[in-house]
Amino acid sequence: MELRLLEYFLAVDAAGSFSQAANRLHLTQPTLSRQIKGLEDELGLPLFTRTNRGLTLTQAGLYLKDRAQEILKLTQQTEQSFIDQRRELFSGNINIGAVEADSSHMLANELATFTAKYPSVTFDLFTGTSDDLFDRLDKGLIDLALLLEPVNTDKYEHITLAHTERWGLVISVDNPLAHAPVIEPNQLSEIPLLISSRKAVQKLFAGWTDSDFNQLNVIGHFNLIFNVLPLVQQGTGAALTIEGVINSNDNTGVRFVPFSPRVQTHTVLVWRKHRLQMPVTVAFINRFRNLSDE
Template sequence: MELRLLEYFLAIDGAGSISRAAERLHITQPTLSRQLKQLENELGAPLFTRTNHGLTLTQAGLYLKTRAQEILTLTQQTEQTFIDQRRQLFSGNLNIGAVEADSSHTLANELAGFTAEYPAVTFDLFTGTSDDLFDRLDKGLIDLALLLEPVNADKYDHLTLAHTERWGLVVSVDAPIATKPVIEPADLPEVPLIISSRGAVQQLLASWSEIKLTDLKIVGHFNLIFNVMPLVQAQVGAALTIEGVIDPQNHAGVRFIPF
């Protein structure tokens, strides 16, 4: 006898009809009817009788209701016991590396669930560039890394998050380009740029714009974006970055314009 059939049986009893139970279970009525018939065939007894007020449990149904509740409760308690034991056994420290990216919210959501599931596990979070994080991975200083494409992660166990970052420029609101809704390749040659020191990001810019880096006004490079914001505010240059890294409330006088 499958636990699923007992759950269906109790759902029908609770709903008072097969149609309402099927709706609550998000399955079709014919499917639920077949499952009930299968259970009755296994037990060799009808479990419900039809009345003007819906379905009523037979004597066999009343007995099964009590036993089904006991069985499912015991099953849940047993599963919970093993979950609790696993939580107690699973302990240690998780070293995590992350780049500055809006997808850090994904990391926060995952960590919230993980620490709730395994309260004995602590974590250390290191923020750096992708190159920093690859170096730490190779040296065993971090256990996992949240990176920003373009990266080559072929030699690591990795997965791609569904979240997609949008590239663009952070510019001073007083810069001539600040009124544009989007940045186009033709805009770049006239804009002083502060870009990432990572070669992969520089190549991304060159590929997107179809302009050689030597033909752009690159006035500076950075590894982390935070300290670049005063330079943008002072109109030293526009910073190449991703949307969401800069909080406008903490950096007045700048705005992000997407590519």
């Protein structure tokens, strides 16, 4: 006997008619009637009697009603017990590294949802450059890293997320180009540049400009954008970065201007190959698998 049939039986009794019960169950009346008829055939006894006032339970129906309520209540209690036990036992700590990126908001949302579902789970969050995070992954100091392309993931398991980051320059508002809608490659000769020390980013940027990187007016390198914002505010140079890393309301005197043609890269979640992960880490990785499939 299926639990579903017991639920249908109780719904018909509560509604007093097949038509009303079918509406509540989002079934057609013939379908519901066949299901109840099948239940009566299985039990070998009629469960309802039709009268001028509608449906009434037979003696067998009254007996089944009591037992069905007990069975369904016990089923719900059992399911809830397993949910409570899973929440209590599913615990642990996740060590996560992340670069400066707009995707930090996505990571924050996922952590908030995950820890709300599993209150016994804690996390440590480390922000650094891609090189810092790869080093920590290799040493086992972090379980996961949220990075920005371009990155070499040959040594790692990874998920490429649908989330993308748009590249451009953070410029002092005193620079005329700060008020342009976009920056094009032929305008870069006018700007002293502050660029990431990562070779992969330099190669990406040089490819967009269609020029040799050494021909660009690069006056300095940095690992975190926060370190060079004062130089940008003073007009010393413009910093290559992604949209959303800085908030113009919190960093007055600067503005992000995107590149045209558009330059965008994906966010990537990486972890070490062949490393046994804790169940809590595997569950968190699966949340990102679902995000990448959406």
